[in-house]
Amino acid sequence: MIGLVIVSHSQTLAEGVMELAGQMTQGKVVMEAAGGIDDPDNPIGTDPMKVMAAIESVVASAEDGVLVIMDLGSALMSAETALDFLPDEVREKVMLCSAPVVEGTMAAAVQASVGASLAEAAAEAGSALNVKIQQLAPVTGETVSGVPTTQAEEVGGESLSAEFLIVNKLGLHARPAANLVATAGKYESSVRIRRNGDSASAKSINQVALLAVQNGETISVTVSGPDAAEALDAITALHADNFGERDEDVVAAQEAAKPAKSAVDGVIAGAPGSGGYAVGPAHVHQARLPEVERTEILDPTREVERLDRAIADALSDIQALRRETEQSSGKANAAIFDAHALILQDQDMRDKAAEVISREKVNAEFVWRTVMERMAANYRGLNDAYMQARAADVMDCGGRVLRLLTGDDGPVLALEAESVIVAHDLTPSDVAGLDADKVLGIVTEIGGVTSHAAILSRSMGIPAVIGAGEAVQLIQDGDTIALDGFDGLVWAAPDEAAVRDLGAKRQAWLVRREEEKAKGAAPATTTDGHAVQVWGNIGLPADAPRVREFGGEGVGLFRTEFLFQDRDEAPGEDEQFRAYVQAAQALGGNPVIIRTLDIGGDKPVKYLSTVQEDNPFLGERGVRFCMARPDLFRIQLRALLRAAGQENIWIMYPMISDTAELDGVLELQHRVHGELAQEGVPVAEKVKTGIMIEVPSAVAVADKLAGRCDFFSIGTNDLTQYVMAADRGNASVAALCDNLNPAVLRMVKMTCDAGRAAGIEVGMCGELAGNAKAAPLLLGLGLDELSMNAPAIPGVKEAVRAVSMDECRALAEKALASDSADAVRALLG
Amino acid sequence: MSMNKAQLVTWLGKLNDVYAEKKEYLTELDAAIGDADHGINMNRGFGKVMEKLPTVEDKDIGTILKTVGMTLMSSVGGASGPLYGTFWMKGGMLLAGKDELAADDFVQFIEAGVGGILQRGRPELGDKTMYDLWAPVLEAMKDEAGNASEVIAVVDAALPVAEKALADTIPLQAKKGRASYLGERSIGHQDPGATSSYYMIETLRDVLAG
Numbered sequence A: 001m002i003g004l005v006i007v008s009h010s011q012t013l014a015e016g017v018m019e020l021a022g023q024m025t026q027g028k029v030v031m032e033a034a035g036g037i038d039d040p041d042n043p044i045g046t047d048p049m050k051v052m053a054a055i056e057s058v059v060a061s062a063e064d065g066v067l068v069i070m071d072l073g074s075a076l077m078s079a080e081t082a083l084d085f086l087p088d089e090v091r092e093k094v095m096l097c098s099a100p101v102v103e104g105t106m107a108a109a110v111q112a113s114v115g116a117s118l119a120e121a122a123a124e125a126g127s128a129l130n131v132k133i134q135q136l137a138p139v140t141g142e143t144v145s146g147v148p149t150t151q152a153e154e155v156g157g158e159s160l161s162a163e164f165l166i167v168n169k170l171g172l173h174a175r176p177a178a179n180l181v182a183t184a185g186k187y188e189s190s191v192r193i194r195r196n197g198d199s200a201s202a203k204s205i206n207q208v209a210l211l212a213v214q215n216g217e218t219i220s221v222t223v224s225g226p227d228a229a230e231a232l233d234a235i236t237a238l239h240a241d242n243f244g245e246r247d248e249d250v251v252a253a254q255e256a257a258k259p260a261k262s263a264v265d266g267v268i269a270g271a272p273g274s275g276g277y278a279v280g281p282a283h284v285h286q287a288r289l290p291e292v293e294r295t296e297i298l299d300p301t302r303e304v305e306r307l308d309r310a311i312a313d314a315l316s317d318i319q320a321l322r323r324e325t326e327q328s329s330g331k332a333n334a335a336i337f338d339a340h341a342l343i344l345q346d347q348d349m350r351d352k353a354a355e356v357i358s359r360e361k362v363n364a365e366f367v368w369r370t371v372m373e374r375m376a377a378n379y380r381g382l383n384d385a386y387m388q389a390r391a392a393d394v395m396d397c398g399g400r401v402l403r404l405l406t407g408d409d410g411p412v413l414a415l416e417a418e419s420v421i422v423a424h425d426l427t428p429s430d431v432a433g434l435d436a437d438k439v440l441g442i443v444t445e446i447g448g449v450t451s452h453a454a455i456l457s458r459s460m461g462i463p464a465v466i467g468a469g470e471a472v473q474l475i476q477d478g479d480t481i482a483l484d485g486f487d488g489l490v491w492a493a494p495d496e497a498a499v500r501d502l503g504a505k506r507q508a509w510l511v512r513r514e515e516e517k518a519k520g521a522a523p524a525t526t527t528d529g530h531a532v533q534v535w536g537n538i539g540l541p542a543d544a545p546r547v548r549e550f551g552g553e554g555v556g557l558f559r560t561e562f563l564f565q566d567r568d569e570a571p572g573e574d575e576q577f578r579a580y581v582q583a584a585q586a587l588g589g590n591p592v593i594i595r596t597l598d599i600g601g602d603k604p605v606k607y608l609s610t611v612q613e614d615n616p617f618l619g620e621r622g623v624r625f626c627m628a629r630p631d632l633f634r635i636q637l638r639a640l641l642r643a644a645g646q647e648n649i650w651i652m653y654p655m656i657s658d659t660a661e662l663d664g665v666l667e668l669q670h671r672v673h674g675e676l677a678q679e680g681v682p683v684a685e686k687v688k689t690g691i692m693i694e695v696p697s698a699v700a701v702a703d704k705l706a707g708r709c710d711f712f713s714i715g716t717n718d719l720t721q722y723v724m725a726a727d728r729g730n731a732s733v734a735a736l737c738d739n740l741n742p743a744v745l746r747m748v749k750m751t752c753d754a755g756r757a758a759g760i761e762v763g764m765c766g767e768l769a770g771n772a773k774a775a776p777l778l779l780g781l782g783l784d785e786l787s788m789n790a791p792a793i794p795g796v797k798e799a800v801r802a803v804s805m806d807e808c809r810a811l812a813e814k815a816l817a818s819d820s821a822d823a824v825r826a827l828l829g
Numbered sequence B: 001m002s003m004n005k006a007q008l009v010t011w012l013g014k015l016n017d018v019y020a021e022k023k024e025y026l027t028e029l030d031a032a033i034g035d036a037d038h039g040i041n042m043n044r045g046f047g048k049v050m051e052k053l054p055t056v057e058d059k060d061i062g063t064i065l066k067t068v069g070m071t072l073m074s075s076v077g078g079a080s081g082p083l084y085g086t087f088w089m090k091g092g093m094l095l096a097g098k099d100e101l102a103a104d105d106f107v108q109f110i111e112a113g114v115g116g117i118l119q120r121g122r123p124e125l126g127d128k129t130m131y132d133l134w135a136p137v138l139e140a141m142k143d144e145a146g147n148a149s150e151v152i153a154v155v156d157a158a159l160p161v162a163e164k165a166l167a168d169t170i171p172l173q174a175k176k177g178r179a180s181y182l183g184e185r186s187i188g189h190q191d192p193g194a195t196s197s198y199y200m201i202e203t204l205r206d207v208l209a210g
């Protein structure tokens, strides 16, 4: 049981409060009054030593901890001072509670007498004024937030009720509860559900969940309002439909509720985030919530707006994550985000926070943290393992809001020994400054193959399994675990045989990788001495070192989209400048081709307004998108030109379709260059500037374009789609979309010829460039440079070393004369 | 010139006298915007310090400061108890084993002490508390100590800053402590805690000047 300490300026008051509470609990709860000071003439005040003594005396007989309730001012400071003096093992058991002293003590004492935990008692004490507010409502006109009064709920119209027996195996837990809330929310009428004495609004996920209706219990649903009949019909239908749960869903839900079993018995499956094997001790990374301080604010309306904005942004992040996860690892893994979205959409939590902000004029982050912690504590207090696990969901999505409010992304990961990182999710800031040599592998609970965690692990060459689900939570710090990043499997408790097996696979994989790197190191020269540039593609500066590691002699494509995605506003000039310089520095003077932002309707970014286009691939994308947003584009150009003044950086424009477009872009670049020079900012005299060749019209006028720029780089993915007029995402025409089609190869040839005639270099940065088998063909077509994902570099270099230019040209001639992609493939062997 | 133990003991003794003399005045200030006890609190606290002082007078400066802190903490009774208590204790922890304070030591003591006030009361600038005095005072002291000067020079440099900071609390609206319950009515009165803090600096100057 827990005990209470009451701290007051007045010993008489503290004792009186204790007396009142004692009456209600019949002496069952240990309490101590720490009031006044030892000065008979002026006894009013507080004394930290007295508080400390009281806590020590209570803790001796209250094994579940001590709740301290204080009146005001120095009482708070004295209690905090007392905590500082107490030994750690005692301090851990003490909780300070901001509840009002009289009502709070009553509520906390009653909770204590029925065995409540510290958090539960504190939560009850915190809302202890509600009873009083409700009772006086007719006189004062105040209402209790979160618990709508009947008055507020009456919308007019009829009132109907019905009773339902709950047959769902786990009762009204997350999914059925969510479906109930979703259904109730469609109607204007108020919908309340009652189970025995307790009731909840069916429009609040938290209220419904906290009611914790079990299998076999009966609820009564009361619907009042203009559309009451329709609402009740809908709920009746939902009930008949088992609240949306199928039989197998019920079973699945049960399994999900007991992740312990699946984790111990077998292997956890997730998405293959990054290839490789790892065996080692787990380092469980707990995302810490940002520290928040209570500060008073002047303008509660603005503060509530801040909160609303943060909630809206968190929701849009969650929705993006959901889509991404669904694409890469299926609906089941994405379902968690629906639950998170529902929690944040729940007006109950938001209104509670807004009310406190307005009433107490306190900062949003402080209030939000309190509200979410209280909500999580309520879930934890429920006598049901599944519901207790929902506390983590509240903390997770609530934490997202908190991080948006504070801008604090949580603690930085630091490893002492080689370990496998196990985390809910990893953000770029989590891994910033991480010693990659110590990371054996990465396992995350959420996310898909395109999540940050996956991209980061690939760029660092660390095996990773992403989005392995809740079962991951059972892994403890220091547990030996194993993972296979090729197949996306995690062994949470591997037996000896599995450890041996995966250990051996890891060794073989490491050896293979070293061999490849060795192959990558030497230049790529044909048997007759013709040298070809083999470069790497990157998405973030962090990928750049890998290009070198695999023997890349430059970066043929730095896609800047990643710098702009998954954030709330565009990166500023300095941030971009730093990213570009950082990437180039990693290449140690070798060229880095940076492509300007290539987005549009096909790849929306939330803070950049994109219009819904019927045909985004033929719409405002690439340079078209940027030229229509000169403010955004100008910043990127400034950052690029500044970076190019310092490092070996070339600028490349995507989606150029004719000469006028290129002229326009070059003119803008020229103007920005002039501005910088005028401001006295150091810029390079001349920056090497080129374009992507990916639109068929650009191939047709390649001779004209070549006269206007310094290099071409062929983007085979888009070029193939546009040449073949086939969307590779559309299964029925995807087969047409083959980059070995002679039509595509002829386009490549035309581009190379135009480049050669004008004396400019021609490279390739699409998927085809990384195909080692196609390397001789590409050389024969006349390409000077091939750029690909880092791990493909050694293979392509090897392929180049095996052939002579004569062989390559002969091969190209045959391919250009072939009838089909398959025929070309046959030539390549 | 450094500050020695004898000067520290004299400072504490003089402070006791000052708070006895200013008991009514501080209480009056607190009556205007608080609960009319600040003078009583400070007088009681330093009275207790005088009782304890003989038992530690021959110990090192760290021990003396810690004893002052502990005594204030458990005898002042108001918010200034934990605040000043932490102030002196933080200094005591820093200066363990010292028998003399160079200018740098002294400034570090004040810095640690002001850090203690911040930690305990979480005041912000402009909240109309003793911190509104200590923040600029600490800055001034640090600046002066940067010129490698003597303790007295450091205190001398801080005194006019303290005087101004004290007057500057008058137009502020209280955001912390009892006075915050008064809202706008706290405007136009000098903060009692800042006043008692000012006496600490003023008295030390007198002691060091001899």
Ligand SMILES: Nc1ncnc2c1ncn2[C@@H]1O[C@H](COP(=O)(O)OP(=O)(O)OP(=O)(O)O)[C@@H](O)[C@H]1O
Binding pocket: A009, A045, A046, A072, A073, A074, A075, B030, B034, B035, B037, B038, B041, B077, B078, B079, B080, B081, B083, B117, B120, B121, B122, B123, B128, B129, B130, B131, B176, B177, B178, B179, B191, B192, B193, B194
């Ligand atoms: N949170 C705080 N942070 C910093 N200084 C504070 C804070 N609260 C009060 N003070 C300072 O304490 C002075 C009041 O000290 P006093 O000893 O009279 O405490 P009090 O207001 O009576 O405390 P209480 O009534 O809360 O017990 C104020 O003038 C102010 O300078």
Ligand SMILES: [Mg+2]
Binding pocket: B030, B034, B035, B036, B037, B038, B078, B178
């Ligand atoms: Mg007072």
